[in-house]
Amino acid sequence: LAQLRRVVLERLMRYYRFLSETTLRRPAKTVTSGQIAEALDIDPTQVRKDFGAIGLLGMGRVGFEVCEVCRGIRHVLGFDEPYEAVMIGAGHLGSALMAYKNFAGYGLDIVAVFDNDPRKIGSKVAGRTVQSMRSLKPFIRRHNIRLAILTTPADVSQKLVDRVVSAGVKAIWNFAPIQVAVPPDVFVRNEHISLGLSEIAYHLAQEI
Amino acid sequence: LAQLRRVVLERLMRYYRFLSETTLRRPAKTVTSGQIAEALDIDPTQVRKDFGAIGLLGMGRVGFEVCEVCRGIRHVLGFDEPYEAVMIGAGHLGSALMAYKNFAGYGLDIVAVFDNDPRKIGSKVAGRTVQSMRSLKPFIRRHNIRLAILTTPADVSQKLVDRVVSAGVKAIWNFAPIQVAVPPDVFVRNEHISLGLSEIAYHLAQEI
Numbered sequence A, B: 001l002a003q004l005r006r007v008v009l010e011r012l013m014r015y016y017r018f019l020s021e022t023t024l025r026r027p028a029k030t031v032t033s034g035q036i037a038e039a040l041d042i043d044p045t046q047v048r049k050d051f052g053a054i055g056l057l058g059m060g061r062v063g064f065e066v067c068e069v070c071r072g073i074r075h076v077l078g079f080d081e082p083y084e085a086v087m088i089g090a091g092h093l094g095s096a097l098m099a100y101k102n103f104a105g106y107g108l109d110i111v112a113v114f115d116n117d118p119r120k121i122g123s124k125v126a127g128r129t130v131q132s133m134r135s136l137k138p139f140i141r142r143h144n145i146r147l148a149i150l151t152t153p154a155d156v157s158q159k160l161v162d163r164v165v166s167a168g169v170k171a172i173w174n175f176a177p178i179q180v181a182v183p184p185d186v187f188v189r190n191e192h193i194s195l196g197l198s199e200i201a202y203h204l205a206q207e208i
Helices: A006-025 A033-040 A045-052 A064-078 A091-100 A102-104 A133-142 A155-167 A196-206 B005-026 B033-039 B044-053 B066-077 B090-100 B100-104 B132-144 B154-166 B197-206
Strands: A082-090 A108-114 A129-134 A146-152 A173-175 A187-190 B085-086 B109-115 B130-134 B147-150 B172-176 B187-190
Touching: A006 A045, A006 A064, A006 A091, A006 B197, A033 A045, A033 B005, A064 B197, A082 A091, A082 A133, A091 A102, A091 A108, A102 A108, A102 A133, A108 B197, A133 A155, A133 A187, A146 A155, A155 A173, A155 B197, A173 B197, A187 B197, A196 B005, A196 B100, A196 B109, A196 B172, A196 B187, B005 B033, B005 B066, B033 B044, B044 B109, B085 B090, B085 B132, B085 B154, B090 B109, B100 B109, B109 B132, B130 B132, B132 B154, B147 B154, B154 B172, B154 B187
Parallel strands: A082 A108, A082 A146, A108 A129, A146 A173, A173 A187, B085 B109, B085 B147, B109 B130, B147 B172, B172 B187
Antiparallel strands: none
């Protein structure tokens, strides 16, 4: 299988979410590329191309078997190989992500949470006890953690990234409002919460 | 000015954030498309094309004036026309977004927060008193609110969207883990927090 680009991975995730959502509401055995395309506002040719790229072939007018598509996407995206992560930062956003129940379905298990605020250390967030940042590096080493989720303020984020990378972390899911630098073998996914405002503000300004 | 597509708006937002961030750290009068392109991993031709599309012309090898670029992007995206929003849901995510200080810089002011949990109603979130959902519709009407930010569980989200739309809301910033239906004149921006996991899980699975 060729390396899949980010946009393809994200579309596969959208297909997966759509199929999980709709079949929960109204169980269906098959789905057509046209139905998916319409619901997600994507070209049907694109849908068929993406499915083809991960080895899913439709059955003409009948379309695709929902289960087969979901299994195929899960397999390609690696959701069936569970991985553990640490949460860095026990503020509102860190707590929100800890409490989010859907992550388990994607293979993600957030096994520990760290903060440097003495008032937070020792308290519980989504069933996990908040640990001191001093325990971060030894914890990652001991449990062979490969993913760190970053929800810290901008000014301390780079220092913390350096620390977890030196402990062996191979991927950073970055919710901190800053770009972080990592060695070439470490993968960073930046979530830029304000990004959506570009569209919203533009839309509202056009409307006046 | 032609209608700008979502991908262009998002790139403009990335340029804006990059320029705001870097000039905070190291003030600069000018920047080249090459510098922006390298930092954000975007083709330099694309950067110049996007700038051209909003009327920004560079000065040959000197590049672009940082202030002029920031002003241009702010103007196009509508950040200089402040708009008020209501937050629906005072859980962890709603609270995290309420506490986020950067929104003001994009023109967004979250003026009220609503929840249906009696234990939350009356408490404070980021300086705002949580109000009952029963006050939602009259509040939107009275203050002429055009944006609602949705951080509620999947099962109640559509009902709440219908309610705020009937009160006059013209844009929904949707953090609920579900697609919501709206009339054609209402704009929805879906934030799909799990989307990043498509890349992360794929990357970690490839790495083994």
